[in-house]
Amino acid sequence: MGTLPTWLSALLLLLWTAAAQSPAIDVAGTIADPNPHGPTMSGTPSDCNRWFTIKKGDTCYELEKAFGLTPQQFQQWNPAVSHDCLVNFWPGYAYCVGIGPVAIPTSADTAPHAPTMTGIAANCNRWYTAQKGDNCYAVEKAFGLTPQQFQQWNPAVSLDCLVNFWAGYAYCVGVGPAANGPHGPTMPGIAPNCIQFYTAKKGDTCYAVEKAFGISPQQFQQWNPAVSLDCLVNFWPDYAYCVGVGPFHHFDFECFDHCDFKYFRHFNYVDQSKRSHHSQDCNLNNPPFALYHTYS
Numbered sequence: 001m002g003t004l005p006t007w008l009s010a011l012l013l014l015l016w017t018a019a020a021q022s023p024a025i026d027v028a029g030t031i032a033d034p035n036p037h038g039p040t041m042s043g044t045p046s047d048c049n050r051w052f053t054i055k056k057g058d059t060c061y062e063l064e065k066a067f068g069l070t071p072q073q074f075q076q077w078n079p080a081v082s083h084d085c086l087v088n089f090w091p092g093y094a095y096c097v098g099i100g101p102v103a104i105p106t107s108a109d110t111a112p113h114a115p116t117m118t119g120i121a122a123n124c125n126r127w128y129t130a131q132k133g134d135n136c137y138a139v140e141k142a143f144g145l146t147p148q149q150f151q152q153w154n155p156a157v158s159l160d161c162l163v164n165f166w167a168g169y170a171y172c173v174g175v176g177p178a179a180n181g182p183h184g185p186t187m188p189g190i191a192p193n194c195i196q197f198y199t200a201k202k203g204d205t206c207y208a209v210e211k212a213f214g215i216s217p218q219q220f221q222q223w224n225p226a227v228s229l230d231c232l233v234n235f236w237p238d239y240a241y242c243v244g245v246g247p248f249h250h251f252d253f254e255c256f257d258h259c260d261f262k263y264f265r266h267f268n269y270v271d272q273s274k275r276s277h278h279s280q281d282c283n284l285n286n287p288p289f290a291l292y293h294t295y296s
Contacts, residue, residue, distance in 0.1 A: 036094030041080035046131060046138035048077060050098030060085035067097040079135075112170035117156035119205070122198055122212035124153060126174030136161030143173040175212070184240040187226035194223060196244030206231030213243040 038053040052063060060081070064074050075081060077096040080088045089095075114129040128139060136157065140150050147159060153172040156164045165171075184199040198209055206227070210220050217229060223242040226234045235241075 033094075038092050038094040040094050040096075040132075041078060041088050043079040043135050044096045045077055045099055046134040047099045047142065048096035049100040050096070051094045052097045053094045054089070054091055056091040058091070060089060063095065063097065069097060114168055114170040116170050116203065117154060117164055118203060119155040119208050120172045120203075121153040121175050122200075122204055122209040123175045124172035124212075125176040126172070127170045128173045129170045130165065130167050132167045134165075134167065136165055139171065139173065145173065184238050186240050187224060187234050189225040190242050191223040191245050193245045194242035195246040196242070197240045198243045199240045200235065200237050202237045204235075204237070206235055209241065209243065215243060 033051050033053075034049055036051040036053070040051075050067070052067070054063065060071070060074060063069070064071060071083065074095075074097070075083055077099060081095070082088065112127045112129075126143075128143065130139070136147065136150060139145075140147060150171075150173075151157060151159050153175060157171070158164065183197065186197075196213075198213065200209070206217065206220060210217055220241070220243070221227060221229050223245060227241070228234065
């Protein structure tokens with residue numbers, strides 16, 4: 001029996017080898033892991049819960065087919081990889097092949113536990129410290145925010161999240177109302193009818209406080225006259241500043257003593273509960289015989 005030509009033998013061997021080989025990527029077993037078992041590219045969503053570490057010879061098409069993904073899904077979860085898979089698809093790197101819901105991270109606190117960017121909302125009361133691989137979309141989704149809210153509370157971060165979104169920095173993910181009373185020392189001259197205070201933190205600016213509470217520079221300066229309009233004088237961390245006022249009432253008393261001599265006392269008040277106290281001591285030396293009052 002004659003031997004096959006060399007070229008035919010080589011072709012048959014190649015076909016047999018290809019047929020005997022298992023699929024390049026097999027999703028069975030523990031190949032897809034809940035955590036990456038290799039370095040990752042930037043921009044991978046923080047809620048990724050399935051990872052695959054590629055080997056030499058793998059392709060995006062095989063990966064997408066193995067895990068039932070569309071090219072759009074794979075690129076959305078791995079934005080550093082180009083659409084044609086020629087850029088940033090490297091053996092030994094772990095890529096996201098599945099995402100799941102993200103629980104509110106335990107690092108969402110009432111105070112930042114890491115450095116912060118400038119201009120963060122002055123009334124921020126929830127913070128998240130970004131981790132390696134996080135992106136704005138994942139953080140917004142986790143905390144139920146819109147991109148506009150996140151950017152409004154973190155104005156140093158660009159809307160596309162490409163500028164000033166860094167791992168290890170704390171970002172605002174929730175805001176709340178200011179306290180009704182000052183929680184720190186105050187400057188002289190604060191509006192007597194102030195009903196809302198904010199305690200400044202290191203890094204705050206007048207602009208950030210005004211923007212957070214929807215007030216104008218003129219209002220802030222009117223209610224906090226010790227602070228200069230340019231915010232360079234008397235705007236200090238840990239001091240409480242007025243960020244909201246209530247109605248201002250004028251209360252007049254007309255008091256008469258036994259000799260029919262008329263005394264006047266003028267009072268201003270903010271709290272309605274204090275109204276009853278103003279009838280006392282109209283004149284210390286001559287207690288009132290009759291009392292007339294008006295208020296507005």
